[in-house]
Amino acid sequence: QITLKESGPALVKPTQTLTLTCTFSGFSVSTTGAAVAWLRQPPGESLQWLAIVYWNDDKRYTPSLRNRITITKDTSRDQVVLTLTNADPVDTGTYFCAHSGVSSHDFWGPGILVTVSS
């Protein structure tokens, strides 16, 4: 059974760095074909895909945030971390991590609401 859960701060100040951790079970991110993605959803809006890391450490990022976000995996801890620098109020929203197959995100964490405000 695959499960994921996001953790991190609920509130960050503008210009600070936001670090979110996805802790998962039921699979290993070192297994061929495995991948974990981060997505977010501003209040009342649609979903935005942010980044993905694959079993072979290949990484992809959304271009609009490429200079601000980093995704890393820790195979020994079964965790994937997303770092977002220079936080801005427009980064406010619910952040999700998801196990990703070839053509979809098949298992999601419950999400974590992050507010960027002074």
Next chain:
Amino acid sequence: IQLTQSPSFLSASVGDRVTITCRASQGINTYLAWYHQKPGKAPSLLIYAASSLHNGVSSRFSASGSATEFTLKISNLQPEDAGSYYCQQTKSFPLTFGGGTKVEIK
């Protein structure tokens, strides 16, 4: 790749059959997924590869399409089907979502 969903809102009764459309700005073959999101919850996968039903998803859901035109159909609409539906293209990075369709049960 931009995805345009229609309608953005629909209201239907229990037992109805509803259709949601997703149009891609360029051809994406069958690299399309559909998700359902209930208020305050994470999205859940319904359909992948344009028409394949995810494990455990009710057969009341069906989908079709390729290239730029895709549809999701829900037959015999149930109260638990309320929420928002999103399409997502997985053809090329950055992966993108449609604007969503909110389904209300009358």
